[in-house]
Amino acid sequence: MTVESMPSTTKPKLRLKNVSKEFVAKRTGQRTLAVSDFSLDVRPGEFLCVVGPSGCGKSTVLNMIAGLDQPTNGSIVMDGQPVTGPGAERGVMFQDYALFPWKSVRDNVGFGLKHGTPGNGMSAVARSKRVDHFVNMVGLKGAETKFPHQLSGGMRQRVALARLLANGPEILLMDEPLGALDAQTRMVLQVELLRIWGEAADHGERKTVIFITHGIDEAVFLADRVVVMSSHPGRVNAVIDIDIPRPRTEHVRSEPRFGQLTEEIWSLIRDEAYQAIA
Amino acid sequence: MTTATRTPSIASLPPAAKAVALPALLVVIWQVWALTLPENSPAPAPAKVVASFVALTASGDLIWSTLQSLGRVVAGFGIAMVCGIGLGVLMGSSRVVRENLDPIVESFRPIAPMAILPIAILWFGTGTPAALTIVAYAAFFPLLVNTVYGVSRVDRQLVRAAQTMGIGRLRTVFAVIVPAAVPSVLLGSRLAMGVAWTAIIAAELAVGAKSGSGGSGGIGNMMFIFYAYSVDLNGIVVCMIVVGVIALLIDRLFRAAEHRLLPWRT
Numbered sequence: 001m002t003v004e005s006m007p008s009t010t011k012p013k014l015r016l017k018n019v020s021k022e023f024v025a026k027r028t029g030q031r032t033l034a035v036s037d038f039s040l041d042v043r044p045g046e047f048l049c050v051v052g053p054s055g056c057g058k059s060t061v062l063n064m065i066a067g068l069d070q071p072t073n074g075s076i077v078m079d080g081q082p083v084t085g086p087g088a089e090r091g092v093m094f095q096d097y098a099l100f101p102w103k104s105v106r107d108n109v110g111f112g113l114k115h116g117t118p119g120n121g122m123s124a125v126a127r128s129k130r131v132d133h134f135v136n137m138v139g140l141k142g143a144e145t146k147f148p149h150q151l152s153g154g155m156r157q158r159v160a161l162a163r164l165l166a167n168g169p170e171i172l173l174m175d176e177p178l179g180a181l182d183a184q185t186r187m188v189l190q191v192e193l194l195r196i197w198g199e200a201a202d203h204g205e206r207k208t209v210i211f212i213t214h215g216i217d218e219a220v221f222l223a224d225r226v227v228v229m230s231s232h233p234g235r236v237n238a239v240i241d242i243d244i245p246r247p248r249t250e251h252v253r254s255e256p257r258f259g260q261l262t263e264e265i266w267s268l269i270r271d272e273a274y275q276a277i278a
Numbered sequence: 279m280t281t282a283t284r285t286p287s288i289a290s291l292p293p294a295a296k297a298v299a300l301p302a303l304l305v306v307i308w309q310v311w312a313l314t315l316p317e318n319s320p321a322p323a324p325a326k327v328v329a330s331f332v333a334l335t336a337s338g339d340l341i342w343s344t345l346q347s348l349g350r351v352v353a354g355f356g357i358a359m360v361c362g363i364g365l366g367v368l369m370g371s372s373r374v375v376r377e378n379l380d381p382i383v384e385s386f387r388p389i390a391p392m393a394i395l396p397i398a399i400l401w402f403g404t405g406t407p408a409a410l411t412i413v414a415y416a417a418f419f420p421l422l423v424n425t426v427y428g429v430s431r432v433d434r435q436l437v438r439a440a441q442t443m444g445i446g447r448l449r450t451v452f453a454v455i456v457p458a459a460v461p462s463v464l465l466g467s468r469l470a471m472g473v474a475w476t477a478i479i480a481a482e483l484a485v486g487a488k489s490g491s492g493g494s495g496g497i498g499n500m501m502f503i504f505y506a507y508s509v510d511l512n513g514i515v516v517c518m519i520v521v522g523v524i525a526l527l528i529d530r531l532f533r534a535a536e537h538r539l540l541p542w543r544t
Contacts (some may be wrong), residue, residue, distance in 0.1 A: 098439035117444030175427030
């Protein structure tokens with residue numbers, strides 16, 4: 001009963017097949033299985049949220065998709081091409097934003113365009129225009145010359161988002177991007193994120209998003225589908241379709257369906273969450 | 279209603295006045311003490327020091343010697359910068375290089391610059407090359423150690439972020455790692471310049487002991503001549519004060535540069 005999602009026969013944008021990741025501690029040689037037998041098809045243009053108890057390997061999965069970590073087993077394929085390392089077509093927004101502290105807001109947003117592959121074949125004027133476009137889109141006009149340490153958490157998050165978008169990735173990988181913000185700022189930015197993602201636009205215009213969060217309500221508010229993970233080792237527990245129509249506004253949060261879905265996901269995680277603090 | 283006249287306390291003075299108050303008091307005490315001495319006493323006194331300063335400045339000797347010493351420091355510091363920062367970036371970014379060179383560096387580091395003077399004089403004579411060697415040696419270690427620290431402690435997340443923007447390895451070094459290490463390198467530069475200035479004075483003094491009045495010049499050599507030949511304590515005090523003031527100026531200059539070059543800090 002998915003709403004406005006394409007038929008499941010559509011070719012996946014990204015396919016993870018039996019992916020597992022084992023970490024070996026350097027000193028003790030102790031092995032930890034962080035992710036086990038993780039399989040998932042990500043559809044083009046969908047907003048996919050990943051939730052699960054702390055330490056369930058959410059970030060590990062994201063890092064493997066980004067190419068920053070290599071799977072121990074299994075394969076990750078994007079548009080039919082195996083992922084072997086990091087690349088600008090898979091942009092990452094890090095939990096701590098990873099802004100360059102010595103660069104102004106403008107230069108942070110334009111960093112990938114200046115030094116990386118996204119700026120290839122682009123003139124300086126075109127780059128500058130592109131930076132302006134995304135600086136304005138995330139509402140940072142007037143703060144262009146400030147340095148990261150002069151910004152609030154919410155503004156840093158906007159810089160990181162503008163930088164991610166300016167690089168024009170096909171898949172946006174977001175690792176708890178709103179995690180460090182206070183509750184009010186987070187709710188405002190959730191709505192804004194959907195606007196920037198292109199909720200009101202045609203489905204074909206939208207980017208594919210994989211968004212990690214520990215907030216179940218956040219996942220329900222944002223996502224087309226929610227992947228619920230369980231831990232030790234990290235694996236897919238369930239994939240829930242979020243059938244709340246778009247565009248979504250603040251009112252969605254008070255709808256009965258919103259509560260039902262949140263409750264459904266929470267019931268899948270609850271036992272492990274209690275175990276984790278017991 | 280009568281207003282009591284408040285006695286001015288030190289606490290109520292502006293900071294600049296406070297900084298000068300105590301030294302001024304000491305100078306006064308020193309001068310008073312000197313007045314009790316016989317006229318031909320060799321002991322230094324503030325009035326005689328000032329007279330000596332005026333005479334040495336007027337003759338150009340003081341300025342020339344100071345410039346000579348400063349020139350050596352700048353040149354030696356330049357050599358140390360090229361070697362220290364270059365090797366530091368290499369050691370900081372490659373664990374293999376670091377682990378292999380660290381024992382060598384750490385076994386040379388505790389050897390005081392003065393302790394290599396005998397070899398420097400035997401190899402390079404008593405002229406400028408020996409002085410440059412000492413200065414470069416002294417300045418090398420603070421630069422190296424701080425560069426290695428800065429480069430090896432760069433936030434890994436920034437490097438990962440660069441990789442996800444399609445930035446290559448070499449470009450990452452110049453666009454991310456080097457700028458991130460600049461604060462450490464600047465701190466290392468300031469410390470290095472400080473020890474370089476200390477080392478040049480000591481080196482010139484020691485070289486003077488070897489070559490006597492026919493020494494290679496510089497403010498340290500000037501002090502040696504006052505000590506060994508003319509026995510002019512007032513001249514020595516002038517030199518000491520100049521050395522101290524220049525050390526202070528160098529420190530302030532480097533701090534100002536740090537502030538200027540790192541507007542993103544604080």
